[in-house]
Amino acid sequence: MKYTPINFGEKLKTFSERWSPKIIAQLNDYQFKLVKIKGEFTWHSHEDTDEVFICLQGKMAIEFRQGVVQMKEGELFVVPKGKEHRPVAKEECSMLLVEPEGVVNTGDNPGELTADDDVWI
Amino acid sequence: MKYTPINFGEKLKTFSERWSPKIIAQLNDYQFKLVKIKGEFTWHSHEDTDEVFICLQGKMAIEFRQGVVQMKEGELFVVPKGKEHRPVAKEECSMLLVEPEGVVNTGDNPGELTADDDVWI
Numbered sequence: 001m002k003y004t005p006i007n008f009g010e011k012l013k014t015f016s017e018r019w020s021p022k023i024i025a026q027l028n029d030y031q032f033k034l035v036k037i038k039g040e041f042t043w044h045s046h047e048d049t050d051e052v053f054i055c056l057q058g059k060m061a062i063e064f065r066q067g068v069v070q071m072k073e074g075e076l077f078v079v080p081k082g083k084e085h086r087p088v089a090k091e092e093c094s095m096l097l098v099e100p101e102g103v104v105n106t107g108d109n110p111g112e113l114t115a116d117d118d119v120w121i
Numbered sequence: 122m123k124y125t126p127i128n129f130g131e132k133l134k135t136f137s138e139r140w141s142p143k144i145i146a147q148l149n150d151y152q153f154k155l156v157k158i159k160g161e162f163t164w165h166s167h168e169d170t171d172e173v174f175i176c177l178q179g180k181m182a183i184e185f186r187q188g189v190v191q192m193k194e195g196e197l198f199v200v201p202k203g204k205e206h207r208p209v210a211k212e213e214c215s216m217l218l219v220e221p222e223g224v225v226n227t228g229d230n231p232g233e234l235t236a237d238d239d240v241w242i
Contacts, residue, residue: 001204003188004177005196025199027219030151032197050148055126056195067124074177076128076153078146083122090154098148098219 008034011121012094021078021097021105022114033097034121035105041087044107051079051099056095062086129177131157132242133215137198141236142226154218158224162208165228172220177212183207191236212223 006024008086011034015022019041021033037060046070055071060067062077063086069077079085106114127145132155137141140162142154172181176192183198184188184207190198200206203236208216227235 001185001187001201003185003190004189004200005192008195008197025173027151027199028202028221030148030219032173041178044151051155052146052148064122064124067122069124069126071126074129076129076146078148081149082124088183098151100149 003102008094008096010020011055012036014121018092019105019113020119020120021117022119024121026101031101031103033099035095035097036092037087037095038092039089041091042106042109042111042113043084043086044109045082046079046099046103046107047082047083048087049103050081051097051103053077053079053087053094055095056096057093058094060089060095061089063088065078081084129215129217133157133178135242139213140226140234141240142174142238143170143240143242145242147222150222151219152224154220156216156218157213158208158210158216160210161211162225163204163230163232163234164207165208165230166203166205167220167224167228168203170221170224172218172224173204174200174208175217175219176196177217179210179212181208181210181214184209198235 025032146153
């Protein structure tokens with residue numbers, strides 16, 4: 001066992017790719033993923049699971065069909081299972097995602113922005 | 122549905138009690154809990170689950186029988202299932218815990234520091 005913590009800032013320095021979640025930790029069958037975003041993601045939902053967003057650096061929003069959640073550093077939001085949503089950010093923003101192992105970023109709407117769901121950093 | 126995020130700093134201002142986790146969010150059957158600590162907790166383990174610690178404010182350590190993890194703001198550590206551990210902090214520190222619903226803070230070693238496992242703020 002390694003007695004060293006995972007530092008979000010240091011891990012974030014190791015990649016620049018956007019919309020491509022990188023796994024940093026696993027809790028039972030749940031994973032913690034860092035992701036950098038800028039611009040508008042694709043509308044999608046996850047039929048089988050809620051999804052937690054934690055904003056680590058910058059500002060972002062999670063758009064829903066009937067509302068929007070504005071988020072800044074130190075804030076958390078739970079996107080409910082099956083709820084269509086779209087993360088957006090005017091400037092680059094870094095987030096921590098928490099969700100079950102194997103969740104694909106584009107959920108029920110795969111396409112150009114679909115990322116590998118098993119990249120560890 | 123409320124389109125407002127959960128702000129860690131604002132939630133932390135609402136209580137001063139130490140060693141008593143307060144639930145702020147739920148992801149499927151997992152919960153996110155804020156806790157303030159100072160001093161030494163009791164040695165314990167959780168036989169059925171890993172446990173994630175994220176340091177939000179201050180500095181802390183997680184002691185194990187054969188090592189210690191030093192943590193500061195913006196760092197995460199996964200305490201493995203069944204691994205005996207003891208959180209400690211010289212000065213007050215605020216943490217975010219992530220673990221399955223119903224996990225009791227003192228695990229297999231209940232006592233004076235055992236807290237209610239179902240307090241939402």
